Amino acid sequence: MLEPLRWWDIPALVQLEARLFPEDSPWTPAMFWSELAAGHHYLIHRGAHGQVDGYAGLARQFDEAEVQTIGVDPAAQGTGLGRALLHDLLGAAVAGGAARVFLDVRTDNVPARTLYETEGFTVMGVRRRYYEPSGADAYGMVLELADWTPQVHRQQGHRQQGHRQQEDRRPEQAR
């Protein structure tokens, strides 16, 4: 079930962050509080037992929007949740009057890049040494919402499993 992020779920997101980005600088409670205070669009997904197993956020300004974050508990990955979260963000961008959506993704984050590319995001360029502390590069990507056609999740098993890669990034930056 998708629902808006509320403050009492921030500790669960912080725990997920630590699991999804163990070698990097996971977002802190203060950073999620700041996102809520800024009025950014954040949502979570609850699993069968009520646990938070996915989250995503979008910042909107004028006719542009930016994906701030998206993450799915490893136990729930590959089931279509990441795409559902992204669809919610893009729908919110459309509803808010945005014409395009930007994001940054580590160049070696194959699952995330594939997700974005299949929704129609294209690479604008490379930001060298964008992420810290790794110094990894990022692709800056953009989606023109007029061109967006939501894609349907395919059945699990058509791609190699157990091969997920993670992204690191500066904690003060969108990812």
Ligand SMILES: CC(C)(COP(=O)(O)OP(=O)(O)OC[C@H]1O[C@@H](n2cnc3c(N)ncnc32)[C@H](O)[C@@H]1OP(=O)(O)O)[C@@H](O)C(=O)NCCC(=O)NCCS
């Ligand atoms: C990226 C992430 C959110 C995707 O979530 P997910 O729930 O596993 O994704 P879905 O099951 O909805 O799959 C969506 C699409 O992503 C792509 N994808 C997902 N896992 C993949 C993998 N291991 N290899 C290649 N492509 C993959 C596919 O295009 C897939 O669509 P399909 O199954 O219809 O072919 C998840 O891997 C994650 O949380 N990663 C760690 C955090 C992270 O890197 N966040 C992104 C920061 S930019």
